[in-house]
Amino acid sequence: MRQVRCDIRYVSLVDLRDRWGGGFDVVLSDPPLRIRGGDEGPEQGSMLSNALYSHKYRTMSLVEHADLNLEVLSSRGFFFLWSLKSLEDYARRCLRKYGYQYLRTLSWVKMLPKSGKVHNGHGYYFQHAHEILLVGCKGDVNEQVVSFLTKVSSDAIFGAAHEASAKPSAVHEFIEEAFPSSRKLELFARSTRPGWYSLGDQLSLWAQCYSCDFCETEIEVTEVRWKKKVGETKDLCNSCFVRQKCSEEDYFQIENAEDAEDAVLHEYTSCDCCKVESIQGVRFSCSECPDFDLCEGCFDERDELHSIGVTKHPPSHAFRAVNEYHPVSYCW
Structure with a gap:
């Protein structure tokens, strides 16, 4: 990297x-x-x-x-x-x-x-x-x-x-x-x-295309892609996911947005690693910590970033992928 x-x-x-x-x-x-x-x-x-x-x-x-x-x-x-x-x-x-x-x-x-x-x-x-x-x-x-x-x-x-x-x-x-x-x-x-x-902190604010790490072809926009949850980061196209008989329990199912304007904007939720405000695209939220979120770029590099001291978040914690925006409601 x-x-x-x-x-x-x-x-x-x-x-x-x-x-x-x-x-x-x-x-x-x-x-x-x-x-x-x-x-x-x-x-x-x-x-x-x-x-x-x-x-x-x-x-x-x-x-x-x-x-x-x-x-x-x-x-x-x-x-x-x-x-x-x-x-x-x-x-x-x-x-x-x-x-x-x-x-x-x-x-x-x-x-x-x-x-x-x-x-x-x-x-x-x-x-x-x-x-x-x-x-x-x-x-x-x-x-x-x-x-x-x-x-x-x-x-x-x-x-x-x-x-x-x-x-x-x-x-x-x-x-x-x-x-x-x-x-x-x-x-x-x-x-x-x-x-x-x-x-x-401005590197890869929005990745407009992804390639399958198995067949090395570009994953078309609006096509489903599969991202590995733990271990070495991998993105697979749907065809390779089926062909390799991968388990849905080991991968996140993500639908690519056509462009940045169509990507979900998670207002008021910043990445706890690169500090970018209002994560755009898929947000990865820790399932064990009450308030720890990563953008997709930092999620892909989480082990590397932890090893060089960028984040102290335990690398063993599991994440969930959030691809929908849930507005914050307030009670007055």
Whole structure:
């Protein structure tokens, strides 16, 4: 398993590093910082604050981010840290705290997807049209045992701006080209990428398709699939379930939703592992604990997450699959 969906603040990075075979040569981080103010004008005060907006992801304070013990992830190599220009000094302090020496700053020039023109954002004196990517090195850059290729990219990256805070894939591409044989880790990742280890609470928020672990064919939407209750996680299509003469007592019977909009939304019920609010899709509820629920992604990885300390829930407890929403009723 090369990805773990969890809140990085509550995971044992040391256990995770060791589980994944040791330190990483390259770390890419895009922290979801809670910004209380940016550029200030003479009379206007703060001109930029994401505290005014609702996000599809959880943010963290500058103190919470600085307190992360990211220094344990590697004893060598390079760290790429995204930052706003107004937080550049803070980002440099974080690099030092994590044990990295500042090397260079790259700039991502934001472009409009359709027109290709520069995307201008907020700002007081000037409109912001770029974000910066700080590069740090742990150890002597001239004596690095991590192999890397120089001059594969300029210090300016031109890429389209899409959903809020999403970064261009061109950054991953040039890192892959510059560090072809390195162990790469992305923190606060939104999606997985071949050749990378990924860690973040936005991974696989909704799995739109499943494959049968026996015949390896995609299980069609609205088709019944069978998920094993205990032991190694398996999803079987209905044909393989019948052909293998599996017992219904050992599997959950689940009907795939056609898309995210058709999936059940369990309002006010969050996943006790990745902390995602209002579980979407099948909810797995512990049959022995009064209030312990997992989304399907965390249920599939429950043994792995328990072994690295993400959850303390007893792995021997049985679960039941809940695919219907039961609204909470109140008595006044």
